[in-house]
Amino acid sequence: MREKLKALAELQNVDLEVASLRKAADVHPRQIAELERELGVARSAIEAERARVSDMEKQKAQLEQNITDEKDKVKKWETRLSEQRSTREYSALAREIDIAKKANLTMAEELAELTKQLGGAREAIKGKEADYATKQQGLSGRMTELRGKLGEAESQVKGLEGRRAEVASSVDATLLRRYEVVRKKKLPAMVGVVAGTCQGCNMNVPPQLYNQLRTGLGTDICPSCNRIIYAVEALQETPAASK
Ligand SMILES: [Zn+2]
Numbered sequence: 001m002r003e004k005l006k007a008l009a010e011l012q013n014v015d016l017e018v019a020s021l022r023k024a025a026d027v028h029p030r031q032i033a034e035l036e037r038e039l040g041v042a043r044s045a046i047e048a049e050r051a052r053v054s055d056m057e058k059q060k061a062q063l064e065q066n067i068t069d070e071k072d073k074v075k076k077w078e079t080r081l082s083e084q085r086s087t088r089e090y091s092a093l094a095r096e097i098d099i100a101k102k103a104n105l106t107m108a109e110e111l112a113e114l115t116k117q118l119g120g121a122r123e124a125i126k127g128k129e130a131d132y133a134t135k136q137q138g139l140s141g142r143m144t145e146l147r148g149k150l151g152e153a154e155s156q157v158k159g160l161e162g163r164r165a166e167v168a169s170s171v172d173a174t175l176l177r178r179y180e181v182v183r184k185k186k187l188p189a190m191v192g193v194v195a196g197t198c199q200g201c202n203m204n205v206p207p208q209l210y211n212q213l214r215t216g217l218g219t220d221i222c223p224s225c226n227r228i229i230y231a232v233e234a235l236q237e238t239p240a241a242s243k
Contacts, residue, residue, distance in 0.1 A: 001217045005230055007171045008179060008219075012190050014164045018157055019187055025153035028146040035139045042132045049128060053121045060118060063111050070104045175219065175228075182227055190219070192232035199232075201225035 077097050084090040168176060182189035191200035196210045203224035205213075213220060213231035222229045 002234060004172045004175055005217070005219065005234055007167070008175055008190055008228075009235060011164065011167045011171050011176075011179070012183075012188055014160055014167055015183060015187060015189075018160050018164070021153050021157050021160070025150055028150050032143055032146055035142055039132070039135055039139055042128070042135055046125065046128045046132060049121065049125050053118065053125060056114060056118045056121060060111065060114050063107060063114065067104060067107050067111065070100055070107070074100050074104070178221075179228060186225065186227055188227070190228040190230065191222070192235070193222075193229050194232050198222045198224060198227065198229055200227040200229070205229065 074097055077093060077100070081090065081093050081097065084093060171179070179189050186200065188200065191198060193199065193205055193210055193213060196204050196207065198205055200222060201224045203222070205222060205224075209220060209223075210231065212218075213229065214233055217231065217234040219228050219230045221227070
């Protein structure tokens with residue numbers, strides 16, 4: 001009985017190792033996805049900034065056009081001013097010119113402010129693009145690293161699968177069948193019973209069943225979680241004492 005138990009325990013160790021490797025390897029695709037998401041966020045930030053700059057450029061062009069138009073108007077009016085004979089008309093036009101010039105001054109100030117803001121926004125894009133490039137570089141390095149780890153884990157799993165086949169061949173056929181069924185739902189599929197408590201579900205097994213496990217050193221099924229159970233004493237004994 002003990003030998004059967006030991007063989008199955010060894011098989012389960014292989015399965016647990018494979019499961020933990022797979023679990024660890026699972027983290028890598030998620031990390032890659034997270035890095036890609038971060039990069040996407042950085043990309044969107046740059047695009048938003050670019051749209052803002054493009055808006056400001058349009059505003060600036062419009063403002064420049066307005067200033068040119070106003071200046072042309074003032075020039076025309078000034079020519080007309082020199083041709084004025086009537087004092088009343090002269091002073092009316094002179095006032096218009098004054099107003100237009102003041103408006104132009106305001107627009108020129110606005111243009112200067114906009115130009116300054118535009119310069120700042122362009123610098124900000126440069127900074128963000130540098131950040132993005134750094135992030136991208138980091139990401140590709142990290143991806144290579146993660147892919148390497150993934151490949152490593154896969155080859156370890158492959159190695160373990162070979163060993164598993166070997167170990168499985170020495171497990172009792174009936175026990176193996178049962179184990180394979182439980183393992184698909186629960187791992188570990190075989191657990192010890194310590195002081196009457198199943199280590200898989202922490203429920204007490206019926207005292208009679210526990211006694212049977214201890215005296216027979218065999219296996220049974222936990223009535224609560226359906227795992228294969230055995231008395232831990234069965235595996236704890238020294239090999240010489242049990243045979
Ligand atoms: Zn249980």
